[in-house]
Amino acid sequence: MRERLSPQENRRAWRYAALIVVCLVACVALAWHFTAHPTQTVFLPPTKEAVLDAAQGLDSITIDAVFDPESKQLTATQVMALRNPSGQALDHVTLRSYSGAYLSEATSPVANDELFAASYGQQFSTGGLILDSAMVNGERVQHTWEDDAKTVLTLPAKWAADGEITVTLTYHVNIPDCGSRFGVQEGIFALGNVFPTLAVWQDGAWRTEGYVSIGDPFLTECANWTVRLTLPQGYTVASTGYAEPVRVADANVYTLQAQAVRDFALVISDQFATSAAMADDVLVVAHARDKAVAQRMVKFARQALACYETHYGYYVYPTLTLAEVSFPYGGMEYPRMVMIGAEVIAAQRDALEITVAHEVAHQWWYAMVGSDSYHLAxxxxxxxxxxxxxxxxxxxxxxxxxxxxxxxxxxxxxxxxxxxxxxxxxxxxxxxxxxxxxxxxxxxxxxxxxxxxxxxxxxxxxxxxxxxxxxxxxxxxxxxxxxxxxxxxxxxxxxxxxxxxxxxxxx
Ligand SMILES: [Zn+2]
Incomplete structure (x- = not known):
């Protein structure tokens, strides 16, 4: 039996009822938001002690870059604080800038019989880094390309045995129409091995091997990277670092940071759907043209991380990002990042799972523990x-x-x-x-x-x-x-x- 309510009690009851309705609407709206946009609220885990320790005293590379999809161009200023790795006084510094190999058909690593058609289709497309200016310790210097492929860059520098120099490069990168770790195909821009790095010093000389067609013909030491990247709205970047974009005017600005990593790669597209999830304390993010594919990439990567942590010890970095790239390889590894070929995604059966498992293993064998991928692949x-x-x-x-x-x-x-x-x-x-x-x-x-x-x-x-x-x-x-x-x-x-x-x- 219910008592009759006084007018005062009646008003209070109405207020409670209204409050409950408001709460219900809010809950439904929130639930809808999280199911409709499950990847928009991600937690960026803190950098682990091992990485912070390793980052102490490493070289730093800071890049300010603007990407323009219309002209297929990345314009950048890159500042590198470099310690002398040779143990002796030097009169120069040598950098590697691998994308130069793609400038000419004679030197491109994918213009050979095996890869030409899959990479370029009918005709060759040029692209690569064009250096606009170079400075050492604030002074403008003349640069020299040591090889025809323009991958070995030497700058004069007075560099004491225990000294540090600052190298500032301004350049633009023309992105070729090419399915490769560097190039654009089907609206996906891949920028692997594009940012110049210090050459590796070994046995009294700089390592200057060619950027050949087979395997991973590059070798780099760990450094601390910051890449401030401006993209037009609607474009997403997958990279070695991870950040949510900040809207500035009509652009999205990403400040991507990665400490103690041996390279920094980007994949940019306006067609990506994104999926993300935690794997223990690692944020796993995947970008693919099909949302269901991104979700499968996350699933396999989480499984791979869990497996390899059990067998080989923990993954030190805070994030792992996967991105679809239209290229004729299964996959390609970079630190904290994996490129997965569109062909593998289109293939039936277990090709995607096997490729993700292989590439995630490279986070242990390449990204964390480096080795000579040219002579000891x-x-x-x-x-x-x-x-x-x-x-x-x-x-x-x-x-x-x-x-x-x-x-x-x-x-x-x-x-x-x-x-x-x-x-x-x-x-x-x-x-x-x-x-x-x-x-x-x-x-x-x-x-x-x-x-x-x-x-x-x-x-x-x-x-x-x-x-x-x-x-x-x-x-x-x-x-x-x-x-x-x-x-x-x-x-x-x-x-x-x-x-x-x-x-x-x-x-
Ligand atoms: Zn591999």
Whole structure:
């Protein structure tokens, strides 16, 4: 039974009822907002101690860039604070600016028989970095391109053995119509290996190898990067850093920062749908033309991170970004970032999952632990192929892992490789991408399967965790890795590694 209400009580009841209605409407609106825009509120995790420690005393690279999709051009000013890595007084500084190779058909890494049609279609398209001015310590200097491909840039500099110099470059980058890690195709602009970096100093000289067609022909040391990027509205950037844009006039300005990373890549498009989720304490963001694809990329990347953290130790960076790129490769790794080929996305079955698993493994083997990807491509690629076995084992079971290892690794040991190349060969020994992946990735991974048999899985994982601990943010040599593994195995593995890496298997 209900009492009758006084007029005063009646008014109060109406007020309560109105309040409840307002709250309900607000809840429905909020729920709609979060389901309609699930990726618009993301939490950027703090940078971890290991990265902050590593960032101390590293070189810094600060870039102010404006992107114009109409002219397909990026205009930039880049300031680099560089410590002398040589241990001796120098009269110059040498930088690498790989995009110059795309300026001419004679030097482009994708203008060869294997890649031309897939990259350029019918006709060659020029693009690359055009240097407008260079300064060292505030003084204008004359620059010299040391190679025809314009990838080796030398500037005069009085550089004391323990000194630091400031290099300021102003340049514009013309983006070619090209499906590659550098170029635009189907409205997606990829800018990989575009920002100039300090050349690596090794054994008394700068490393100046060519930007060849096979593999990842570049080598860089970790630095602290800040890229302030202005994009027209409607465009999204995927990058090594992560930031929400700030609206300035009719543009979006991103301040992208990444500490202790060995390179900085961008992918820009006005067609991207975005998906994001946390993987433990890492923000995983994916951009693709199809929202469902972005969601699958996030799912596989989170699974890969969880798997590799268990086996090889934790991922040190706060974010991992994936982006669709229209290029004829499966994927391409950069620090804190992965490019995934549109062909892989279009392919049926498990191509996308396998590619994401491989590329995320590069965050351990390349991004965190660097190695010489020109002369020792096996050192990261074979480990990524091996990591894929761990991924399959975790999510599809031991027998699928064994079957996959047979299909990919055992089979590669049995096929005929027409020339005397081995997993330990430099990338310029290989005649095409198929031969390269069969030998370096798959035959290379046979070494890790053999070590797993020899040492046991737990002990091999412990050794790989030690490898990450000892060499993250640096470059590990082959003798250093051999020594570390030998110590973990309790026996000298030099001969076994030579068997797998340097011995030509004929069938
Ligand atoms: Zn790879």
């Amino acid at each position: 096996w050192q990261d690629e074979s480990l990524c192929e091996y990591a894929l076995m761990d991924y399959i084992g975790r999510y599809y079971g031991a027998s699928t892992r064994a079957n996959t290892a047979f299909d990919r690794i055992e089979t590669a040991m049995r096929i005929t490789i027409p020339r005397g190349v081995t997993p330990g060969s430099p990338i310029d020994y290989f005649q095409d991408l198929t031969e390269y992946s069969q030998v370096v990735y798959r035959r290379g991974a046979a070494l890790w399967m053999a070590l797993e048999n020899l040492m046991g899985k737990d002990q091999l994982d412990a050794a790989l965790q030690q490898y990450v601990q000892d060499f993250r943010f640096g470059l590990a040599t082959r003798p250093q890795l051999t020594q570390l593994l030998s110590q973990a195995a309790g026996q000298d593995l030099t001969a076994l590694m030579e068997d797998y890496l340097d011995t030509y298997i004929s069938n």
